[in-house]
Amino acid sequence: MSLALLLPDMPVRRGAACPRLDFALLTAVAILFSLGLVMVASASMPVAERLGVSTLHFTIRQTIYLLMGLGLGLLVLRIRLAWWEQCSLLCILLAILMLVVVLVPGVGVEVNGSTRWINLGVFRLQVSEPAKLLALIYMSGYLVRHGEAVRETRAGFIKPLALLLVAAVLLLVEPDFGATVVMLAAALVMMFMAGVSLWKFAALVGVAVAGFAALAISSPYRLERLTTFLNPWADPFNSGFQLTQSLIAIGRGELFGVGLGASVQKLFYLPEAHTDFVFAVLAEELGLVGILVLLGLYLFIVLRAYRIASVAEQGGNLFAAYLAYGIGTWLGLQALINVGVNTGLLPTKGLTLPLMSYGGSSMLVTCVAIALLLRIDYETRCTVNSLPASGISMHPRRRVR
Numbered sequence: 001m002s003l004a005l006l007l008p009d010m011p012v013r014r015g016a017a018c019p020r021l022d023f024a025l026l027t028a029v030a031i032l033f034s035l036g037l038v039m040v041a042s043a044s045m046p047v048a049e050r051l052g053v054s055t056l057h058f059t060i061r062q063t064i065y066l067l068m069g070l071g072l073g074l075l076v077l078r079i080r081l082a083w084w085e086q087c088s089l090l091c092i093l094l095a096i097l098m099l100v101v102v103l104v105p106g107v108g109v110e111v112n113g114s115t116r117w118i119n120l121g122v123f124r125l126q127v128s129e130p131a132k133l134l135a136l137i138y139m140s141g142y143l144v145r146h147g148e149a150v151r152e153t154r155a156g157f158i159k160p161l162a163l164l165l166v167a168a169v170l171l172l173v174e175p176d177f178g179a180t181v182v183m184l185a186a187a188l189v190m191m192f193m194a195g196v197s198l199w200k201f202a203a204l205v206g207v208a209v210a211g212f213a214a215l216a217i218s219s220p221y222r223l224e225r226l227t228t229f230l231n232p233w234a235d236p237f238n239s240g241f242q243l244t245q246s247l248i249a250i251g252r253g254e255l256f257g258v259g260l261g262a263s264v265q266k267l268f269y270l271p272e273a274h275t276d277f278v279f280a281v282l283a284e285e286l287g288l289v290g291i292l293v294l295l296g297l298y299l300f301i302v303l304r305a306y307r308i309a310s311v312a313e314q315g316g317n318l319f320a321a322y323l324a325y326g327i328g329t330w331l332g333l334q335a336l337i338n339v340g341v342n343t344g345l346l347p348t349k350g351l352t353l354p355l356m357s358y359g360g361s362s363m364l365v366t367c368v369a370i371a372l373l374l375r376i377d378y379e380t381r382c383t384v385n386s387l388p389a390s391g392i393s394m395h396p397r398r399r400v401r
Helices: 023-051 057-077 081-086 088-101 128-145 147-152 154-158 160-173 177-193 198-218 220-230 241-253 278-314 318-343 360-384
Strands: 108-111 114-119 124-126
Touching: 023 057, 023 278, 023 360, 057 360, 081 088, 081 128, 081 318, 081 360, 088 128, 088 160, 124 128, 124 360, 128 147, 128 160, 128 177, 128 318, 128 360, 147 154, 154 160, 154 198, 160 177, 177 198, 177 318, 241 278, 241 318, 278 318, 278 360, 318 360
Parallel strands: none
Antiparallel strands: 108 114, 114 124
C-alpha cells in the first residue's frame, strides 16, 4: 500500500518507491500505549470513585489524549526534517519562553508546591515535556552547524550548553529536577555521539553530577527525598509512605501477579497510582512476567532508535542521526528513572512512564517524538534506496577522539 496520502512530499521514481514505515517500532509503541490504557483504567477507578466521577473518567480522558497525540503525530510525520533543522534555534527559544511564561503569577498552575502547568482549557500543559523535545531538536541542529568547533575547541564545546543551562535553571525554579536531569543527560549523549572527545565528555559529566549533587543537598525537600530513598522504612507512614507502598505492591505481584484489576495497593494505599506509580500497579497485577515484557518493549524502542540513528549517520544525514540518538536516550532514561523510583533504586522524581502513565502532556509529546523517529527512518531508507532525501545535512561525519 502506498503512503502517498500520508507522506505526499516523498519523491517516487518510476520503478522505485520509498519503503513502508517501521512496522516493528509501530507495533512496540502500539502494545505499550494499549497496555498503558488498560493499567490506567485499572489504577484510576478507585480515585475516580472517590472524586465522585465515572469510574472510567481517567480512562476516557487518557484515550482522548492518545487520539490527540496520534493526530499530532500524523501531522509531524508529514513535516520534512529539513524544516526542523532550519527552525532548531527557534525551538530552544520557544522552550525557554514557555518555561518563563509558566512562572508568571496567574499563568502557571501550582500543584503540590510545583508550578509546572499552563491551563489550556482542554487540559493542563506541563511545559517541561515539550521543552525537553525542543531542546533536543536545538542541540541536533547546533551539532550539525558547529560540529567541528564542538569537537575541537573548548569554547565550541561549552557554547551549545549555554541556552540549555538557561532552560535547566528555569526548570529547577518550577521546580522540576527530574526533567532537568533527563534533558541534560540526553544532550550530553548527543554530544558524545557527535564525536566529542572522551575526556571532555567525562569532565562535563563530572561537573554535571557534582552540580546535581549540590542541588540535591542544598534543598531541604530534595535532601529529605534522598534520605527517604536510602531508608524508606525508617518513616513508613510519612516521608517513606509512597515508596514503601510501591515496594509492597511490587512484592505482592510475585511471578504472574494477582490478576488484572485485583491490585490492593491502588485502593488508596499507593498515592498517584495511575500517574507516577502505574508501574507498581502493573507489577502487582501482572507480576514479574509483566515487568519483563514492559522492560523488553522499552529496550526494543531504545535500540530501534539507536539503529535508526546509526543508519541515518551512515547515510550522511547528521541532524536526523543526532535527533534519533537524543530521542532514544530521553525515552529510555525517563523509563529507567520511573522504574528506578518505583523499585526504590532512585530517589522519588515526578517523571511519567512514557506511553503508560496518565497525563496529556506526556502522551502528546511522546507521540510527536515517535513520529519524528518514524520520519527519520523513512527519509533515511528513501536515501538508501537512491531516492532524494529531504534533510539538508548530507555531509560525512568527522569523529575526533
